[in-house]
Amino acid sequence: MKLxxxxxxxxxxxxxxxxxxxxxxxxQPVDESDRPLGSELVAxxxxxxxxxxxxxxxxxxEATFPFQDRQIPSDVTIVGLVDRLDLAEDRPA
Amino acid sequence: xxxARVEGTVVATAKxxxxxxxxxxxxxxxxxxxxxxxxxxVAVDSVGAGEGEIVIVVRGxxxxxxxxxxxxxxxxxxVAIVDTxxxxxxxxxxxxxxxxxxxx
Numbered sequence: 001m002k003l004x005x006x007x008x009x010x011x012x013x014x015x016x017x018x019x020x021x022x023x024x025x026x027x028q029p030v031d032e033s034d035r036p037l038g039s040e041l042v043a044x045x046x047x048x049x050x051x052x053x054x055x056x057x058x059x060x061x062e063a064t065f066p067f068q069d070r071q072i073p074s075d076v077t078i079v080g081l082v083d084r085l086d087l088a089e090d091r092p093a
Numbered sequence: 094x095x096x097a098r099v100e101g102t103v104v105a106t107a108k109x110x111x112x113x114x115x116x117x118x119x120x121x122x123x124x125x126x127x128x129x130x131x132x133x134x135v136a137v138d139s140v141g142a143g144e145g146e147i148v149i150v151v152r153g154x155x156x157x158x159x160x161x162x163x164x165x166x167x168x169x170x171x172v173a174i175v176d177t178x179x180x181x182x183x184x185x186x187x188x189x190x191x192x193x194x195x196x197x
Contacts (some may be wrong), residue, residue, distance in 0.1 A: 007181055008178065012174055012175050014141065014173065016172040017160065024173070042094035060155070073158035074094065
């Protein structure tokens, strides 16, 4: 999984029905110091995150598996909210 | 997923059997500002998207997870047509205000 920051929201009425009821966010991948990595991605939210939240997300085929009962057509899925990040003081810069 | 602008239709008579009857669109990937990056993809449409619309494209094996694309040989599928994009508190795109055939 990777870290990301929720930075925006998307609305789409016409969408695949497997995405119905799921929130679509713009998510900026970030490093451990909250610096942006690459450009914003469209992400499916499965944990009730809100704009501004630090989250972790899965990409690729694994992004289709957040639910027990069904698979969704997503390649970027937010699967957790970060409460706190503890970083070792002697980590490499 | 990524944002993209639909810029054309791909017509192909000779194609893999499981692609028969599928609408193929030429899309130009964009950022949240909907400005084209000139990275083009051929994507299978599963939502009835049309030229000029901003859409959401799913890539990789996830692109086969829509109801009607199981076992279809695609790695790029359009799964949604975007109405509104809000970035850092401001609305950066509204479909009903976008110019015909172009991003705002």
